[in-house]
Amino acid sequence: MSRLTPAVRKRHYWPILLLVWSLAAVSATEEQTQPHESILAAAEQHVLNDFDEENQEINVAAGRLDSRLRLAACDQELDTFMPHGRKNASRVTVGVRCNDTGGWTLYVPVTLSLMKEIAVANRELPRGTILTSADFKIEKRDVARLHRGYIEHPQQAIGKKLKRRLRADAVLTPGQLIIQHAVKKGSQVVIVAQIGGLQVRMNGKALSNGAVGERIKVENNSSNRQIEATVIDSGVVKATT
Incomplete structure (x- = not known):
């Protein structure tokens, strides 16, 4: 039976040692890399902090990061800021920043959905309509997409006149309404x-x-x-009790 000489045995150990060192290097690299999940969570929390979560239905979703992205692990808590965009x-x-020496800054896109109950047209309403409670209904809509505003409370719309025709189920906005004074300052009232x-x-x-309401x-x-x-x-006005 042949026996391996010490020199031969040494050559057989080198591939094993190289494999162990390679695995150790990969493990160290992974430990020193900031997890993508923590970056996305920080960006989402920054947006959520601007809202009263108890009273509003809010959903946020940060965009995915490139899987090849490797950022050094941050020893401090991640810092976040809003460079652009509206609430x-x-x-x-959302900007996510590591304030360590030689740290990094990353910009993360976040999609926001904010659901609220608002006023929408109950039917098609012609231009010049003086709104009553029968002209609109309250529905839940994503107001984050309504860049022209919206109306939450019926009293904000009742008694006002429409500037233009409004289709059924369209959102009522402040810019569509003209205050129609039912009572003018100095006039006689009952x-x-x-x-x-x-x-x-x-x-x-x-x-x-004063407008109706x-x-x-x-x-x-x-x-x-x-x-x-009122x-x-x-x-005609009704004395407030």
């Missing part, structure tokens, strides 16, 4: 007040302009007393 934009860019089971009417004067101050002609009242029709 309610559906696509923003003040309606509820006293017990009786409804009392008295004459008064409006101290400011708005609260204004009026002056009772008999007592010269100023009170708050405009309910042209020239």
Whole structure:
């Protein structure tokens, strides 16, 4: 039976040692590399921090990073900032930065969805329509994509006039509405007040302009007393109790 000489045995060990060193080098490289997941999570959290998560339905998704990207592991907590974009934009860019000596900066695209209940047209509405509660409905929409704004509360729309035709299911925006004053400052108004089971009417004067649904101050002609009242029709207000 032949035996290996020491020189031969040494040559057989070298490939094994090289393999061990190679694996150790790969392991060290991986340990010293910043995980992509931590970078994406930091970018997403930066966007979430701008919102009250308890009261809003928010979804954020950071874009994927190139799998070949290798960044040195950061000893400090990652720093984030917003170089561009708006809070309610559906696509923003978040800067993620490592502040170590010789650190790095990376820009991560983040897609945002922000769902809210807002007013949309209940039917096709012609230009010049004076809006009532029957003209629109409340639906949940992604407002991050609505760059022209939106209306959350019905009172923001009731009594206002449309500048242009609105198709069914279209979102109501502040720019589409014209304030239609049902009461003008200095004009005579009828003040309606509820006293017990009786409804009392008295004459008064409006101290400011007001659209239907708005609260204004009026002056009772008999007592010269100023009170708050809600405009309910042209020239008619209801005393606030």
